[in-house]
Structures are given as C-alpha cells and as structure tokens.
Amino acid sequence: xxxxxxxxxxxxxxxxxxxxxxxxxxxxxxxxxxxxxxxxxxxxxxxxxxxxxxxxxxxxxxxxxxxxxxxxxxxxxxxxxxxxxxxxxxxxxxxxxxxxxxxxxxxxxxxxxxxxxxxxxxxxxxxxxxxxxxxxxxxxxxxxxxxxxxxxxxxxxxxxxxxxxxxxxxxxxxxxxxxxxxxxxxxxxxxxxxxxxxxxxxxxxxxxxxxxxxxxxxxxxxxxxxxxxxxxxxxxxxxxxxxxxxxxxxxxxxxxxxxxxxxxxxxxxxxxxxxxxxxxxxxxxxxxxxxxxxxxxxxxxxxxxxxxxxxxxxxxxxxxxxxxxxxxxxxxxxxxxxxxxxxxxxxxxxxxxxxxxxxxxxxxxxxxxxxxxxxxx
Amino acid sequence: xxxxxxxxxxxxxxxxxxxxxxxxxxxxxxxxxxxxxxxxxxxxxxxxxxxxxxxxxxxxxxxxxxxxxxxxxxxxxxxxxxxxxxxxxxxxxxxxxxxxxxxxxxxxxxxxxxxxxxxxxxxxxxxxxxxxxxxxxxxxxxxxxxxxxxxxxxxxxxxxxxxxxxxxxxxxxxxxxxxxxxxxxxxxxxxxxxxxxxxxxxxxxxxxxxxxxxxxxxxxxxxxxxxxxxxxxxxxxxxxxxxxxxxxxxxxxxxxxxxxxxxxxxxxxxxxxxxxxxxxxxxxxxxxxxxxxxxxxxxxxxxxxxxxxxxxxxxxxxxxxxxxxxxxxx
Numbered sequence: 180x181x182x183x184x185x186x187x188x189x190x191x192x193x194x195x196x197x198x199x200x201x202x203x204x205x206x207x208x209x210x211x212x213x214x215x216x217x218x219x220x221x222x223x224x225x226x227x228x229x230x231x232x233x234x235x236x237x238x239x240x241x242x243x244x245x246x247x248x249x250x251x252x253x254x255x256x257x258x259x260x261x262x263x264x265x266x267x268x269x270x271x272x273x274x275x276x277x278x279x280x281x282x283x284x285x286x287x288x289x290x291x292x293x294x295x296x297x298x299x300x301x302x303x304x305x306x307x308x309x310x311x312x313x314x315x316x317x318x319x320x321x322x323x324x325x326x327x328x329x330x331x332x333x334x335x336x337x338x339x340x341x342x343x344x345x346x347x348x349x350x351x352x353x354x355x356x357x358x359x360x361x362x363x364x365x366x367x368x369x370x371x372x373x374x375x376x377x378x379x380x381x382x383x384x385x386x387x388x389x390x391x392x393x394x395x396x397x398x399x400x401x402x403x404x405x406x407x408x409x410x411x412x413x414x415x416x417x418x419x420x421x422x423x424x425x426x427x428x429x430x431x432x433x434x435x436x437x438x439x440x441x442x443x444x445x446x447x448x449x450x451x452x453x454x455x456x457x458x459x460x461x462x463x464x465x466x467x468x469x470x471x472x473x474x475x476x477x478x479x480x481x482x483x484x485x486x487x488x489x490x491x492x493x494x495x496x497x498x499x500x501x502x503x504x505x506x507x508x509x510x511x512x513x514x515x516x517x518x519x520x521x522x523x524x525x526x527x528x529x530x531x532x533x534x535x536x537x538x539x540x541x542x543x544x545x546x547x548x549x550x551x552x553x554x555x556x
Numbered sequence: 557x558x559x560x561x562x563x564x565x566x567x568x569x570x571x572x573x574x575x576x577x578x579x580x581x582x583x584x585x586x587x588x589x590x591x592x593x594x595x596x597x598x599x600x601x602x603x604x605x606x607x608x609x610x611x612x613x614x615x616x617x618x619x620x621x622x623x624x625x626x627x628x629x630x631x632x633x634x635x636x637x638x639x640x641x642x643x644x645x646x647x648x649x650x651x652x653x654x655x656x657x658x659x660x661x662x663x664x665x666x667x668x669x670x671x672x673x674x675x676x677x678x679x680x681x682x683x684x685x686x687x688x689x690x691x692x693x694x695x696x697x698x699x700x701x702x703x704x705x706x707x708x709x710x711x712x713x714x715x716x717x718x719x720x721x722x723x724x725x726x727x728x729x730x731x732x733x734x735x736x737x738x739x740x741x742x743x744x745x746x747x748x749x750x751x752x753x754x755x756x757x758x759x760x761x762x763x764x765x766x767x768x769x770x771x772x773x774x775x776x777x778x779x780x781x782x783x784x785x786x787x788x789x790x791x792x793x794x795x796x797x798x799x800x801x802x803x804x805x806x807x808x809x810x811x812x813x814x815x816x817x818x819x820x821x822x823x824x825x826x827x828x829x830x831x832x833x834x835x836x837x838x839x840x841x842x843x844x845x846x847x848x849x850x851x852x853x854x855x856x857x858x859x860x861x862x863x864x865x866x867x868x869x870x871x872x873x874x875x876x877x878x879x880x881x882x883x884x885x886x
Contacts, residue, residue: 185885216675264653319856325863328595328653329798333852336791344845471661478654512670519662523640526650526658533649 180541183534193532201528205521212516223509230503231496239384240503245495246454247272249392250447251473252491256482257399258440261412265437267316267331268444269470270338273461274312275305275448277342280353280370280459283452287371297374298387301449309445310438312338317437321430327437335470342461353459367459376453388450392491395443396484403484412436444470472498475518479525494518566819566826567704571712574818576601576773576789578715580796581803581810582722583766587638588800589726590759591739591876593652594641596659597767598793600634602669604768605775605789607633609782610676612685622685627711627772634768635761637663642760646753649880660793665786673784683780687711709777711769716811718766723807735759739874742881752881767793791852792821798855802862804872816858820851 210220231241251268258265279301286297315334319325345351347365355361355368376387403409415422415429422429447469456463476494480486501514580597587594594600608630615622641659644650662668673679687709695706726732737745738755746752774788775781782788795817802817803809827847 183882183884259654264657266657319860319863323860323864325856325860326801329794329801329859330856332794333791333798333856336852337849340845340849344843348843348845468666471666474657475661478658510671510674512667512672512674515661515664515667516671519658519667522658523644523655523662526644526655527648529650530648 180539182537182539183530184537186533186535189532197528197531198525200531201524202521204528205517205524208520208524209517212520216510223504226504226509227497227500231500237496237499241492241496241499242383242385242389243455243495244499244502245491246386246389246392246450247447247467247469248472248476248494248498249389249396249488249491250450251444251469252476252480252487253392253396253399253473253484254440254444254447255473255477256480256484256487257403257443258436259477260403260482261416261432261436263320263433263436263440264328265313265316265331265440266328266474267313267334267470268440268447268473269468270331270335271309271312271441271444272448272451272469273338273342273464275309275445276452276459276464277345277353277448278304278306278308278445279449279452280367283370283374284352284368287374291371292373294373294375294377297371298376298453301374301453302391302446305445305449305452306442307445309443309448310441313437313441313444314434317434317441320437321433339461339465342459342464346459346461355458370452370457374453375457376450378454386450386454388447388454391446391450393488395446396488399443399484408432408435444473472518475522478522481529562826564700564703566822567700568707569822569826570815570819571704571708572778572818573821574814574816575708575712575715576770576778576792577796577799577817577821578719578810578814579770579773580767580793581799581814582715582718582807583634583763583770584797584800585763585803585805585807585810586722586735586759586766587763588877589739589805589874590735590756591742591874591879591881592642592645592756592760593656593878594638594659594760594763595653595656595797596637596641596663596764596793597796598789598791599660599663599667599669600637600764600767601771601774601793601796602665602786602789603637603663603672604630604634604771606669606672606678606771606782607768608772609678609683609775610672612683612776613676613678613681619685623687623710623776626685626776627769630768630772630776631765632768634771635765637668638760638764638767641764642757645880646756646760649882652878652880665784665789670784673782678782679784681782685776686780687777711773711777719807719811726807736874739876742876742879743883746881746883752883756881767796770796795821795851795855798859801873802858805874806872817851817855820854823850824848 206224213220213223230237232238251272254268254271255265282300282304283297286300291297312334313331316325316327316330319330320327345353346367350356353367355366378387379385379390403412411422411427411432414425414427415432419429451464452459472494476487476490480490497517498514501509501511505511580601584594584597608626611626611629612622615625637659641655644655645652689707689709691706692713693706696702698706726735734745734750735755737748738750738752742752770792771789779788799810799813799817803813824844824847828844
C-alpha cells in the first residue's frame, strides 16, 4: 500500500524537479494523444520548438502572444492568491480595450500626437474601466456573499455582448462609419497614429506592453511580499476567520484585490489596442480567450508574479506555434488540449511537493493487536 | 387559439432550454452532495455534445437505437472528463476550483471538443438523427399545459424521471444517506466504514455523465448539429452550477429552477421572434445583444437575491464542499 505523509520541510531540489517532471509527463501524455490521432509526436514537438522559440522571428511572434496572457495571468494570480477566484479577466480586458480605444480616439480628435501621453492615458482609462468591471463581482462578494466565480464569469458574457453591440449593432463612437465599406462590414475606428505604442529591440522585437507587464509583475511582487497589504492578503487567504479576529478588514481587502486584478486585466486590453490591433475588434478579442488562458498561466505559476512572466512566455510560445503550424499537422484545439494536460500534470505534481509517498507493507491485523490499531485510527 | 399564443411558446421554450440545465445541475448536485465541487460542467457538456453528435453520424439504424446510443456515448464522454477531475481532486488532493477550471479549459470550445470536432469533421456533417417531440401521455392538445409539458422530446420526460430518482435516492435510501454523510462530515463517514473516496468517485463520474447528457440535449435536440467553438453550450454549464446554489442542493427544487433559468435562456429567442412579429421600438430590434446578455445578467441577479436572503446561513451547502479529505490529517 502507498501511504501519503505530509512533508514538514521541502527539500530545495523538489521545487525544481516537480515542475520539470510534471512537464515531462505532460509531454509524454500529449505524445500518446498525437500518436492516437495519427501524428508523429517527435516531428510535431520539433516543429513546435522551432516555430515558438528558435526559428527566424519566432521569439518576437511569441512575445506578441505572451503579452496579453502575461496581463491576464497576473490579474488571475493577484486575486487567486487571496482565494478570490476572479475568472472575469476576460471581460475586464474587453472593458480595458473599450476605455483605451475611447481615450485614444478622443485625443486623436483633438490632434494630440505625443505617444507617451497616449500610453499613459490609455493605460489609465483601461485600468479604471477594468477595475470597475471587476468591482461588480467584488462588491457582490464583499457585501452580499455572492459566489464571485459565477458572477465574474457571467459578466464575461455580458462584456462580450457589450463590445459586439458597440461595433456591430450600434452607431457608437467606436465604430467606423466613414466609408461605405465600413458601414456594410462593421469594424472599429482605426486609432490615431500617435496611439501606436513603440517597440524595442531589433532582432527580437519586444512590445511596450510586455515591458509594462514585467513592471506590473515586479510591482505585484513587492506589494505582496514586502508590504503590510500583502501580508494581510496572505493571512486572509489562509483563514478569513483568523484575519477577522486579528482586526483585518476583509471586505476592503476583497474590494482592493478585485480592483487591482481588474486594473491589470484592463491594462492588458489597452496593450492589445496600443500594441497590436489598433482598433476595437470584438470578434478577435472574444476568439482569443486571453482571460481563460490567464487562469492557466496563473495556476501553472502557482500565483508567483515572476513565474507568471516565465509561464506567459512559454504558453505564448505554444499559442504562437499553434497559429503558425495550424493545419494538417497541428489541428486547432490542440493548443487548448496541451494547455489543459500541462495544467493537470502540474496540479497532480503538487501532491509530491506537499506529501511524501511511502510504500508500506499492509500489516495483517492480529487478534491481540485489535484494540491498539483501533486506537491508532 | 391559446396554444399558439406567445406565452405558451415562451413556456414550452423554457422547458426545452431548461432540460439541459436540469441534467447538468442534477449531475453537479450529486457531485457536490458528496463534497466535490466540479467547475468543469461547461467543458463536460460540450464534450458530451460532441461525442453524442459523433455517435449519430457513425451508427446506422433506427432513430430510437441511434439516439439511445448517442446519449450513452455523451454520458461516457462526460464521465471520462469527470474522471480526470475525480483523480486529481480525490486521489491527488488538488484544489477543486483550479482543477475544475482546468477541466473547462481542457474540454471546452478551445480544447478537446474543438480538437475532436475538427479531427472528425463534425461541423461539415448534416444532422441525421434528432429527438422529436412525442406525445406519450396523450395530453398534447390540453390547453396551455399540453404544448408546454406534453409535446416535448423523450429527453424531457426522462429528465423528470431522473429528478424523481435523484430526490428519492438522496432522501430515502441508505446510499443517499451515506452520500450526504460523505459530503457533510467525511471523517465521521469514514469512521462509520463508508468508503469516502469510492463514494466521491462514483458521484463525480455520474455527475459528469449527466453533464454529458445535458450537452447532448443541444447537439441532438435543441440545435441539432455541431458548431465549433463555445457557441453550442454558451455558458449553460455555468448557469447549471448557479442553479445548484439556487435550488439549495435539493433535486426537487432543481426542476423548478431549471425551467426558470431555461426561460431566461429562451428569452433572447422569444424576444427576437416577438420583435419581428410585432413592432417593438427600433432600438430593441437593432440591439439583439441587449437581450442576449439578459440570461447572464438575470442569473447574477438571482444569485445575489439568493445569497443575501437565505444562504447567509449556508443553507443546504454540504459542509465539506470543496475540502479534500485526507484520513491521516483528521
């Protein structure tokens, strides 16, 4: 029989070995799936690495995919850390995109040209709207004890319909109605040229949004590991009751954490507008499901902000490879399957971090030992 | 004639759209009563829908046999997905919330269901078998109640029987009592000699199977066919989880709740039909999104009302819901 014993201390090598081992198991399972559906796993994996990281311009493309899930991953990590399961990063990102494109179009109407001003105002507007959208489940959770998982998820659908409405079924400020073609095939207004965020680097192109995401990750790390706020979040995560007895204001903390989470997801929306799409594109945003991938990123990173950056690049690589390879060799949906399997393996692997497996021989109950074993239970 | 009036149409749509919610919610209810929260309902439903539709394409024969096999296939698909969650949370003691979310992402519209649908070209195949309405009780022409309750498909009638079975099982049988013990106080149940892990495995798997059947309601009855992406189930799995809370973890309340939430889900279509029939203000017609978003908004409203009024006392929620059970850590 195998018995599980809780580890009292965790050897240092285990925190490296377990994630690596989980990843290896995940890729082994994936290989089985690939073989079962008639693909050559070795070939697929090699293609994957080439088009995600080592190929020409692959890393730049990977960073494009990594940027939004860096934001949504951070947003999820910030909230999940307090056992506050905000799975509404998806909708909060939409609202951030709405806010950012609104302010950019406004500034464009006034003929503003300075890109730094655009970046600042777009992030601010996106952060405010993202935080607002996250505060709805936050307030409901803090004051009405409503399950934030369900409310934040429902609001994703509402936000999705809202942006579709803005572009497809109304003559809103965001919609381009200047030309006949744009009136027949609904699309968002293009952003003014000043609102296109700059990029850095030449061989590997780093979008500004990715750097903002890294800065936010560092900020979150400082906030959560070096401040009183972060300490209180940790206590509330472990035991709400203990936190209340210690005089911590759990309600305020719920609101603050939800707002922070929504703010980060919202800025992710600003980065989508400023870095990549340069227009409000409802179908593109809804098809990409950045918010849900963010949950995978946060869970794989075990809610550590620096690990979120690393995992975002890895999963960004996987997604990017999925786009490039899509076709006979790499059917769509495979990326989601791979993400799921990796996450399952990582979740299962955590057992080995927390417990030690011990193989023990089944002890045959002896007649005289009866009361003793009874007592040991 | 009153049986053709809009109200009757909306009510019968409520039953139609409530049925997948009822299956999924009864399944989730069983899992939750045994102490396991499974947030993967949406993914399990979608995968069940895909498998069910695939079976109707592969098996040849009369409607009845093919559809019965398809429902079985959908149940098997849902149960297979649930098995992952069960293994991770019961045996490996992983977080139930994270594992459930992972299951939805893994099995959902961007994962396994899409992969499965694409590999087998489900979206290109026209629907060949589907559940039609049958008049088993001979009450089809009764005023109002006839078209609403008795002009439905076999899936609807089976869901009533299932509700009864689940209610009796949980309330009146030894096994049901054991399940409740496992969900409320696993340590005491263990001391009584009830196999906590076994009970949880069985109920999570049955829950997954029912979610799969719920998904098959879409691909075999409501909108026969397969569409790639998340549009087929479109959040119904999450509404089913909300429905379990709404029904205070009681099967009999699930039935009423399912039709209420079903009416909410049918509302967009009913409003759309109405706005083309009678002339509503132009704004309503031009903005279908406003009423497409209604079911989700109203679900939030219902949840808030429930949680402020009664659930303060956590009425009905199994005490050990979401807590992994480890015998050696009691």
